[in-house]
Amino acid sequence: MKKLFNVAVVGATGLVGRTMIKILEERNFPVGNLFLLASERSAGTVISFKDTEYTVEALMPDSFEDIDIALFSAGKDVSIKYAPIAAACGCVVIDNGSFWRMHPEVPLIVPEVNPEALNNHNGIIANPNCSTIQLMVALKPIEDNFKLKRVIVSTYQSITGAGQKGIDQLTAEISGEIPQQRASKHQIAYNTVFHTVSDPDGFSEEEIKMINEPRKILSRPDLPMVVTCVRLPILGGHGESVNVETEKSFHIQQLRELLSNSPGITVIDEPLVDKFPTPLDAGGYDSVFVGRLRKDTTVDNGAYLWIVSDNVRKGAATNAVQIAELLIEKDGLDFERKELIY
């Protein structure tokens, strides 16, 4: 009989949390008992999983005692406080927040890209940023075959990346109402906005994540990353306009075939008949869609890519569940209990 695992979803009522629950069901994850946890305010919410209704409970320090795997997507403060508590109980945390990602003892995993990094962990595993995940799935075969020399990215990010408050602001603005909650001081509908900037050099927090996380995931600590992140009134997924420069030369058709045969990637690249990936088309899928492949002849070995993926699924919930699957496959649920210093 298949072994079952007790799973907690922390932040179960949020956009990503709800999608995690849906994906556990879709992928028929071997769930024994399911625990849905959230803030006290959200406790009592009823969410169904495989035809059973579950009542969301308030997250408490003793919530993790019977849990094997906890998927966290409940904001930074919850990750800081509760991920170590859960790990101390022997529960493996897969955290969708940014706080733990760059910690040297926390693996940052995209299962198609660096599964080997999961071999050693201390109970906390980080799920990368949504824009990073889709970029990594598409760039990994290029790194392996041609070695990346410089990566230039401009993102076209769905407002769903700002969670429910982003969706609420957009929806209100579209219907001419005053938003009850906002993700940006600026209007989002019919506009472009940026993520929060707190860096004196002017990079947004999202841009800094997209510069640092790929370096860790690809074990290329000095990889030149050039990143501009833009948030848009779009739904379904994030787009990325990417230019790569590589050490080795390639033909564009070779790149197209390589990507077509790589895990997690679907190539849609028939621009002459108007076929290319779009965020709306990518919505609801787990693939990373790549198109608009073109040779960039301004450098020795250059290419253009247009990369799109569902930021809530592959960019967050699906990737987290895939990490949990990989963990089981690798028998990685036992770990050395060690307090991580942050």
Add this chain to the structure above:
Amino acid sequence: MKKLFNVAVVGATGLVGRTMIKILEERNFPVGNLFLLASERSAGTVISFKDTEYTVEALMPDSFEDIDIALFSAGKDVSIKYAPIAAACGCVVIDNGSFWRMHPEVPLIVPEVNPEALNNHNGIIANPNCSTIQLMVALKPIEDNFKLKRVIVSTYQSITGAGQKGIDQLTAEISGEIPQQRASKHQIAYNTVFHTVSDPDGFSEEEIKMINEPRKILSRPDLPMVVTCVRLPILGGHGESVNVETEKSFHIQQLRELLSNSPGITVIDEPLVDKFPTPLDAGGYDSVFVGRLRKDTTVDNGAYLWIVSDNVRKGAATNAVQIAELLIEKDGLDFERKELIY
């Protein structure tokens, strides 16, 4: 007494044509008689200019006999056929279409950037592509002071660039109706789309314009241009995420001051307090707005810029009227009548 000029607007009922009329009025252009021309279908439309109502007339081969300056924005076929007819009558054509732009004997003008190129013309002057104009205004001071080595652009273009049919499609989709006319096979609302691709290497027509036109305007025929153009459900203007590499070194504050003191540019760059250019904010203005200035340390002399401008005004109508003003200033209304071969 100020000399007055007879002006025609060809394509007077279109989005750009109507804006041209508005801008002639706003800038108090020395209009003698005004002629509003359009297709037979649009003839009879009444449009007001300086409190007088004008009736749009059908464009005919003899429409240009009394005209000094004709502003064209009526589609490619009209430009091909009627621009030479007008020029043969001694009327100077300022054409907003793409057909004549790369002709070696047609000046392609952004008044802040290459006014000297207006010194010789044969009656047809081209207005650059909207995305090109704003890019040129922002890059000209960089070219002059630090010399451009490579330019990488990803655009965030307003659907208004597709004219009324783009706006109609977006409006219908937002309100859940079936669009009466479409600018894209794909849904535009909440999505990203691309311009038409007919090039076997996969570049869109818009991308090819943005690669070629800056080279002509800056007289840098080999300038390495890396361009991806994306159309978005946004209004008010186009955004551009730009990375430049230059021959000479600079400090980012030096770049900020240089741009702040350059013609046609407004720098809005206080990201720590959420101040940056947005398309909606740029709408209705003629400036090119620049922000998100950051050093790109992955190359010797690199910088990031975020460039936004009203694509219908500075990107089309205003630039055309500015060319007309420059022409008058330069006494450039007389020209050698010479048939241009295309």
